[in-house]
Amino acid sequence: MSTVLNEHERVIEAPAGVVGALLDRLSAEEDPIFPTPAWEPMIFDRPLGVGATGGHGPVRYSVTEYEPGRRVRFAFTPPDNGFHELTVEPMGEERCRVRHVLETELRGRDRLLWPAVVRPLHDTIIEEVFDNIERAATDGCARPVRWSPRVRLCNRLMWSRPETVGTPESAHLIRTAVDHPGYEDAYRMELLPGQPRDPEAWSGILRDAFPVLAREGDELLLEVDTAGLTARASILVDGRHVTLSTAARADTLRGRVYWGVVRRVHPFMARTMLRRTHRRLALAAPHAGERETGRRRSAVSAPSHLVSG
Template identity: 55%
Template sequence: MRTVRDVHARTVQAPADTVGALLDRLGGADDPLFPTPVWPPMRFDRPLGVGADGGHGFVRYRVAAYEPGRRIRFDFTGGEDGWHEITVRPLGPGSCRVEHVLQSRLPLGQRVMWTLAIRAAHGTVVEEIFDNIERAATGRASAPVRRSPRVRLLNRLLWDRPRAVELPAAARLAHRAFPRTDFQDAWQMDLLPGMPKEPEAWEGVLRGASFPVAGRADGEILLGKDARHLDFRASILVADGRVTLGTVVRLHHTTGRLYFAVVRRVHPFMARLMLRRIHRRLALAAPTAGERAVARV
């Protein structure tokens, strides 16, 4: 195994105490630094401190050292040998240097993955953290990082996927759409910090198809259309930190049943695709963590 070492640093035109106070909120409910919702949020099983277990996405680590306002060191867990840490060092009364260092011993296979993909994504996430430090501390990022085509592709490939669930009881419009329902399903994804919680923002989930709004109530929008062979409704429910795309169908006579026998084979794929696509699109368009921190002031 060989050791991989990666260092990023930036001078921030803000006092070290100001930047350190932002660092102390890393991984919290109002985290102003980690670049969500474009990347999975950093989460821990307890408040930030030595021993807190967590990570972001598939990267898992534990807080090994914590000097409030100055330094946090994370040891990788899950069999990976290494650590990463972020430090804040004063340069003067109005500026400081923020540095992130990663060091890890990787076997050949992981080293190849690091070289081909992970290093670029890791570097982008770190630079976006630095951008958010500048935004939250000074009001603007001096030179925001740009995501390379490789990083955008990796982000797309690693994006979370919808999971099948029962149609939530809170989707009352969908449950009451028809006196008799011949088919129903639902797909759900978690809302990431900064993503819109208004169901109107999610109306574009049925991209490429324009259907009238059949109802709105309590965080739910119902779209749909009636036809001679079947009636269908699509429910978009935003509640409890999740967005759910539900479908209910009522069939008419033999033609409708034959038609839907074919459609229902491709419907799950299309429903997952549409929900995942708008989920990522809205995440990319959402304000950054630093911008949200400034807006809260």
């Protein structure tokens, strides 16, 4: 076995109380510092506190120590071992140091995975956490972390994949778009914090090549007719998921021959286009720290409804 001690720290030009308040919102619904949606969010089975269990992506851990506004330690879930923790240390009234420490013992294949894959990803995510703290606390980030080619490749390969589902009950447009369809399918992906909730933003799934026929609430209906085939596609954003549904009917001999070939590759292409768009919109979304700054500015600029007597 070999022991890994990985440390990161950054000085933030903001009071420790301000930064500590951001730390306390880790895993919250509007987490201001964990780098989503570029990476899977930190999720626990309860609010941040001792005993909360969860993690981010495939990395699982639980909260073992928590000092609000100052420190939180996470213990990795077996068979992993060790811990990682975030601390905030005052450096005067208007400055503080944020520090992250990871300590673990590598076993078996982890000895190869740590330097090749895990460490580059871990280092990038932690530096992005610091970037978001700096953005949220100071309204800017002087030197944001840049992804290496290896990190970009790993992010692409590890991106979550669509799951096959039935056509959603709430997808009313696609359910009535094609009479007696000979083929139906649907694939969905979970929406990440920061991704758009407007189905218009997801129309690029089909490369904007097909006309929009209708919109009803959170569903967009597109016409994808071709070669004697009546076909419709639906993009539904229901608050938790984005779902791509298809309904098709072959109307002519040419259409039946065409669809007999295309339907073999259609599921793969539909899933690929949904996954590609999901990742593209995630990487284009504002950072968590920028979203926090935007919320704060919106709250400040919102007109008061109070009137004097």
